[in-house]
Structure formats: C-alpha cells, structure tokens
Amino acid sequence: MKLIFLSFTLFLSLLSARAQNPTNTTATCPMNLDYVSRVPWDVSECKDHLSPNSTRCCQALLSLFGVAFAENLKKTSLFQLPDLPTSISCLQDFQAKLSSLSLPSNLTSVCFEPEQFVTSPNICASIQSTSDWVRKLGNSTVLDSACKPDLADLTSCDACVAAGFRVQSSLTAIDGNNSHSTDCFYFAILYAAGIVNQPGPESIGALSCIFGLSVVSHKSSSGKRRSGLIYGVAGAAVALVLVSCLLGLYIWWGRRFRERGDEGEEELWSRPRRPAVVSIWFKIQELEKATDGFSPKNFLGRGGFGMVYRGTLSDGTVVAVKKIIESDIEGNAEFCNEVEIISNLKHRNLLSLRGCCVVDENGGPHESERYLVYDFMPNGNLDDHLFPVSGSGVSRLSWPMRKSVIMDVAKGLAYLHYGVKPAIYHRDIKGTNILLDGEMRARVADFGLAKQSREGQSHLTTRVAGTHGYLAPEYALYGQLTEKSDVYSFGVVVLEIMCGRRALDLSAGSPLITDWAWELVKGGKLEKVLDPCLMNSEDSQSMNPRGVMERFVLVGILCAHVMVALRPTIVEALKMLEGDIEVPMIPDRPTPLGHHSFQRNFSISPALSALQLNSGDMLR
Numbered sequence: 047m048k049l050i051f052l053s054f055t056l057f058l059s060l061l062s063a064r065a066q067n068p069t070n071t072t073a074t075c076p077m078n079l080d081y082v083s084r085v086p087w088d089v090s091e092c093k094d095h096l097s098p099n100s101t102r103c104c105q106a107l108l109s110l111f112g113v114a115f116a117e118n119l120k121k122t123s124l125f126q127l128p129d130l131p132t133s134i135s136c137l138q139d140f141q142a143k144l145s146s147l148s149l150p151s152n153l154t155s156v157c158f159e160p161e162q163f164v165t166s167p168n169i170c171a172s173i174q175s176t177s178d179w180v181r182k183l184g185n186s187t188v189l190d191s192a193c194k195p196d197l198a199d200l201t202s203c204d205a206c207v208a209a210g211f212r213v214q215s216s217l218t219a220i221d222g223n224n225s226h227s228t229d230c231f232y233f234a235i236l237y238a239a240g241i242v243n244q245p246g247p248e249s250i251g252a253l254s255c256i257f258g259l260s261v262v263s264h265k266s267s268s269g270k271r272r273s274g275l276i277y278g279v280a281g282a283a284v285a286l287v288l289v290s291c292l293l294g295l296y297i298w299w300g301r302r303f304r305e306r307g308d309e310g311e312e313e314l315w316s317r318p319r320r321p322a323v324v325s326i327w328f329k330i331q332e333l334e335k336a337t338d339g340f341s342p343k344n345f346l347g348r349g350g351f352g353m354v355y356r357g358t359l360s361d362g363t364v365v366a367v368k369k370i371i372e373s374d375i376e377g378n379a380e381f382c383n384e385v386e387i388i389s390n391l392k393h394r395n396l397l398s399l400r401g402c403c404v405v406d407e408n409g410g411p412h413e414s415e416r417y418l419v420y421d422f423m424p425n426g427n428l429d430d431h432l433f434p435v436s437g438s439g440v441s442r443l444s445w446p447m448r449k450s451v452i453m454d455v456a457k458g459l460a461y462l463h464y465g466v467k468p469a470i471y472h473r474d475i476k477g478t479n480i481l482l483d484g485e486m487r488a489r490v491a492d493f494g495l496a497k498q499s500r501e502g503q504s505h506l507t508t509r510v511a512g513t514h515g516y517l518a519p520e521y522a523l524y525g526q527l528t529e530k531s532d533v534y535s536f537g538v539v540v541l542e543i544m545c546g547r548r549a550l551d552l553s554a555g556s557p558l559i560t561d562w563a564w565e566l567v568k569g570g571k572l573e574k575v576l577d578p579c580l581m582n583s584e585d586s587q588s589m590n591p592r593g594v595m596e597r598f599v600l601v602g603i604l605c606a607h608v609m610v611a612l613r614p615t616i617v618e619a620l621k622m623l624e625g626d627i628e629v630p631m632i633p634d635r636p637t638p639l640g641h642h643s644f645q646r647n648f649s650i651s652p653a654l655s656a657l658q659l660n661s662g663d664m665l666r
Contacts, residue, residue: 073131075139076122077114082143085113085248088260092149104157109257111140115163116240116247123176125233126165133160170229171221179237182220188212193238197251204393204465206255208457210234211624227626326401326419333357333367333403333417340369347478356422365400366423370416381416388418391466395458397421397481397491420491424484427491429477432542445580445595447486448543452598454488455480456620459536462490463529463616471527475535476516476549477542515550515558519608530610533619537605544599546577560606564635567603575599597622600629608635 091106114136119125127133141154165174171182192209195202210231217230239247239256246252253259336357337344346354352370359365381404388399403417425431426440428451434440443451455475462470472479472490479492518534520526538549541559549559556562563575573581576595601622607613612633614622621627 073129073135075132075136076127077118077136077139079114079136079139079143081113081117081248082110082140083147085110085253086250086261087253088262089147089149091260092144092153103153106259107144107153107157109253109259111158112235112257113239113247113253114140116236116252119176119236119240124165125174125176125236127163128165130160130164133163136163170226170233171217173217173233176237176241179233183213183216187216189234189238189242193242193256194244196245196249197243197255198249199251203251203255204461206238210238213237215624328401328403328417328419330403330405330415330417332359333419335360336365337367340367352418357419364422364424366420368418368420370418381414385418387470391462391470393458393461393465395454395487395489396461397423397489423481423489423491425482425486427478428480428482428488428539428543431482432477432546433548442546442579443543448580449594449598450486451480451482451488452540452543453620453623455490455536455539456616456623458488458490459532459616460620463532469529471529472532472535473521473527474513474516475532475539476513477539480539515548518610520610528610529615530613533605533613533616534607536616536619537602537607537613540598540602540605541575544577544580544595544602545575546579560603560608563599564603564632567599567632572596572599594625597625597629600632603632604629607633609633 087106087110092103115126127136137154137158137160141151144153145151167174171178173179173182188209189206192202193206197203197206213234214227214231217233218227221230235256239252243249243252243256247257250261254261334340336359337355340353340355344356346356346366348354352368355367355369357365357367385399385402392398397420399418400421401419403415403419405415430440431443434442459472459475462472474492475490479490481489481491483489516535516538518531521531521534538560541547541563542549545559545563547554547559547562551557551559554562556565566572566575573592576592576599580595581592601614601619604622605613605619618627622629
C-alpha cells in the first residue's frame with residue numbers, strides 16, 4: 047500500500063525553504079543511518095535510474111530518509127532537525143551510506159535541499175515536537191489505534207492510511223492554511239511510524255505501508271544466505287514428512303468414502319482445490335433452499351457473467367447469490383484462483399465475498415455450475431437511486447449522499463489499484479455495480495470482470511469487457527487495459543451522479559455524457575451541467591455548496607478525458623475531490639485523427655505529469 051507516501055512526491059516540490067540562521071558552521075548528525083544498508087529496500091530504484099533527478103529514485107530516497115526522522119522523533123520528540131548545519135551533516139552521512147551501496151555520489155544534492163528538513167514554527171499548526179502535537183490534537187488520535195499493529199497486513203495498512211488522512215485534515219483545519227496540508231501529512235507519517243507503530247519504523251509493515259518503500263525479501267550477506275539454507279533444508283525435510291503423512295491419509299480417506307459409496311460426499315473429490323481464504327464453501331442444496339430453488343420471485347437482476355438472486359440462509363442471514371452463466375475463466379482450478387483473489391480483498395468500500403460453490407456433475411471443466419455468495423445490500427444499486435423508476439418509491443440522492451458515494455467509490459478503486467499487488471483493474475465500473483448498504487455507503491461490486499495486472503505493465507486483451515458509455519476509448523478500440531481505464535469509467539460515474547443524466551443517452555444531441563458535459567464547461571456554462579434538483583433544493587445554500595459541486599464536475603470531466611496521459615490516477619483524483627490539490631485547467635480534447643489539425647502536441651498540466659504527448663501516443 048503506497049497511498050500515504052505518494053504525498054512525499056508532492057513534499058519534494060511543495061515545501062518552502064524554512065531554514066534558521068545557523069549559529070555554527072559544523073555540526074554532527076544526531077540520527078543513526080546504519081539502517082540504510084540493513085533494511086531490505088529496493089536499491090534498484092536508484093541503480094536502474096542512473097539519472098539522479100529521477101522522481102522515482104528521489105521518492106524512494108525521501109522514504110528511506112524518513113525512517114531516520116521517525117526514529118529521531120521517538121528519541122528526541124522533534125519532528126525535524128534543529129538547524130541548517132545539522133541538516134547538511136545528516137545529508138552528508140546519508141549520501142555516504144548510499145555511496146557504500148555503489149549508488150551515485152550526488153543523489154542527496156540533486157534530490158534534496160537541506161533547508162526542507164529544518165524545524166520551523168511556520169508550518170502545519172506550528173508543530174515542532176510531540177508536545178506540540180498533543181497540545182493541538184490531544185493525547186490520542188485515530189492514528190494511535192489504527193497504526194499500532196503490524197502493517198504488513200493489508201487490512202491494517204488500509205486502516206492506518208485512512209487514519210493518516212483524517213489526522214491530516216484535522217491539522218490542516220487547525221492551521222487554517224490549506225497550503226500546509228502536505229506538511230501536516232508529513233508529520234502524520236513520522237508520528238505513525240516513530241511513535242505509534244509497535245514494530246517500529248524499520249519493520250516491513252512500516253517500510254511498505256507508511257513510507258511506501260518497495261521492499262525485497264532476499265538478504266544480501268552470505269552468512270544470512272547460509273543460515274537461510276540450513277533452515278530451509280531442515281524445513282524442507284519436515285515438510286516432506288508431513289506431506290507424506292497427509293498424502294497417505296488422503297488416499298486412505300478417499301478409499302473409505304469410495305467403499306461407503308457415498309455419492310454426495312464423493313463429489314468432493316472431483317472438485318478443484320478449494321480457496322483457503324474463502325470463509326464458507328456452500329453446498330448447492332443450501333443455496334437452492336435459500337433461494338427457493340432460484341425462484342423468479344427472488345431474482346434481483348443480471349450482473350456481470352450471471353444472474354443474481356436474493357437468498358436467506360438457515361441462520362436468517364440475507365445474501366445475494368450469483369449464478370455464473372458465462373465466463374472467460376476456463377476450468378474450475380482457474381475459477382478457484384479468481385475466487386481466492388476476490389476473497390483477499392478486504393476494504394470498507396468493496397463488496398465482500400461470503401462464500402462460493404462449484405457443482406461438477408460430470409467432472410468436465412466446462413460442465414460445472416458455479417456460484418458466488420455475497421452480503422445482501424438492502425439499498426440496491428446507485429443506478430436505482432440516480433434514475434428511479436416512476437412509482438418505485440425510491441428517493442433521489444441528496445448532495446451529501448452523492449458526495450459520499452463518489453468518495454467511497456474513489457477509495458475502493460484506490461485500494462484495488464494501489465492496495466494490492468499486483469494491482470487489480472475492475473473493467474466495469476458503472477452505477478449498477480456500485481451497491482449501497484444499510485447506511486447508504488457505497489461498495490464497489492462485481493469482480494467477475496476484475497483483471498490482475500502484471501507489475502508495472504498495462505494489459506492488452508483481445509476480449510474487451512465492460513459497458514458502452516463507460517468504456518475508455520483506448521480499451522474499447524485497442525484492448526489496452528490500465529488503471530487509467532478504470533479512472534475513465536469512474537469519471538463517467540461522477541458525471542452521472544453530478545448531472546443526473548445517463549452515461550449514454552441516444553435521444554440527446556450529444557449521446558455521451560462526457561461530450562455533453564465537456565462542451566458545456568468549455569462554453570462557460572458549468573451551471574447547466576449540475577442536476578437541477580441539487581440547485582433547487584431548499585437547503586442548496588447551506589448543504590449544497592456550489593463551488594464544491596463544480597469541483598466534482600471538473601474532476602469527473604478530467605478523469606473521463608479521451609487521452610490516457612491527461613487523466614489523473616485515482617489517488618490524484620481523490621486528492622482533488624478532497625481539495626488537497628487543485629484541479630488543473632481542463633485540457634482541450636483532440637480533433638478526429640483524420641483531421642489535418644491533429645498533427646500537433648498536447649501539453650499536459652503540470653499538476654499531472656508535465657509530459658508532452660504526440661499524436662502517435664494516444665495509448666500512453
């Protein structure tokens with residue numbers, strides 16, 4: 047999970063110089079930097095990027111340097127260094143440690159300014175020490191509980207990330223200056239790693255979750271390799287004995303069942319390996335009983351690849367049962383792998399998988415019946431509330447509800463893209479796949495189309511899955527799937543929520559909501575984009591701040607830009623929605639490829655990537 051330390055990239059560019067006048071010319075660094083060669087950080091981040099001004103390398107180094115500040119905070123109660131000479135000394139020591147790893151000798155001078163690490167009362171609510179922190183926030187914050195355990199667990203990491211954002215918001219509100227929000231997040235990171243987290247700043251969980259470092263599992267020293275080999279051989283011997291015993295038990299147990307002729311239980315041996323993390327493996331008889339034999343009266347609708355039914359389990363729990371009708375997953379073994387992926391996803395804004403079922407009547411891989419069982423969402427899907435059927439009794443969403451849904455969906459997608467490795471691309475973000483629980487909180491659902499990416503690569507596919515109106519152009523036309531494909535679909539959903547208009551309306555002059563909204567905004571008529579019921583409500587002035595709603599519209603348009611490189615990442619979009627970073631000016635859209643005026647460059651906003659895009663780079 048690298049959500050927290052993404053802010054460190056901004057920290058490099060946003061922090062202003064804040065040095066104090068030094069009283070001496072030499073100083074000794076109070077921080078112990080021996081950990082640089084000890085912790086398993088990925089040195090290749092800088093070795094493979096020999097240009098020392100690489101943002102990726104500098105971000106990794108700032109993360110690594112942050113470990114020392116967290117340790118120093120725990121020891122001295124100071125968030126930063128006392129003066130400029132001390133900062134210079136620490137950077138020199140840091141560079142010496144990096145040079146010992148055969149890294150370039152000018153990394154710290156290119157990546158950092160010594161002034162940015164010097165304490166100052168003019169940043170983030172005047173916090174300089176832990177006593178200032180307690181005075182401003184009290185003896186306990188959400189960080190103190192959320193970031194305390196080992197953060198190598200994804201669920202714990204996600205909770206810590208959320209707590210970091212909440213504390214940042216509190217500090218920024220106390221400070222009163224939004225430009226200090228990055229500094230406040232920086233302090234939240236150091237406090238979480240140095241004061242709160244029990245395993246400490248050098249633990250794998252803190253390194254990967256709080257500081258966002260890429261960690262490697264291998265050890266560099268030959269001594270450690272030898273001891274690892276010894277333990278590995280011993281462990282392998284023990285494992286061999288255990289496997290032999292289990293295999294013998296398996297054969298004996300199988301013979302007993304075959305001798306008993308228990309056909310119902312014998313079916314288990316024809317099933318594939320069960321996902322170890324699925325909470326419940328249902329029998330088909332249980333699901334048939336729960337849904338009254340999949341009765342039409344319990345039919346809820348058609349989801350991706352299947353039909354969904356309402357069911358009530360024997361303990362009274364209401365569930366949604368999806369019967370898979372068609373799928374590009376071949377064979378039960380692959381299906382179980384996919385189920386394992388889904389079962390590992392634990393997030394407040396994702397629909398959790400309760401269990402599954404496979405019925406393999408003839409033992410053939412294409413003859414199986416497959417079922418997924420989810421928690422039932424009592425308030426249906428987002429589409430039902432945005433476009434309610436006349437006489438259904440479903441009320442339209444208020445502005446606070448719409449805002450909450452948008453934020454929830456963004457956080458769920460951020461988890462899919464950055465909270466798991468390899469990243470997962472949903473491929474079918476739309477209103478009917480966003481479900482609302484009893485508290486009207488949004489949960490992203492239907493991972494039947496989810497696709498895991500290869501690390502650092504986009505995914506090219508000949509089978510394009512998704513829904514017209516929500517599909518990113520590069521995915522629909524060329525089969526290129528990236529995280530930005532989901533961002534496009536998210537942008538369309540944001541526009542639907544804010545405009546009260548469907549993504550694809552063939553009866554309108556501009557059928558696509560993206561074209562319609564972009565034309566109005568570029569024509570200076572942004573107010574015509576907003577759903578009239580939001581502006582006409584009695585509490586529109588107090589509950590529906592127009593400035594915030596317009597910001598959400600602009601983020602939706604930016605996310606749904608036709609050119610991949612001009613879209614923000616979902617994390618950047620989330621920060622824009624929260625007001626932590628400004629929404630850049632909406633870039634122009636390209637004219638059709640065949641038009642003579644298309645042969646020009648498109649400049650990307652510095653707030654996104656500061657790159658140049660030629661007409662031949664439509665997919666980048």
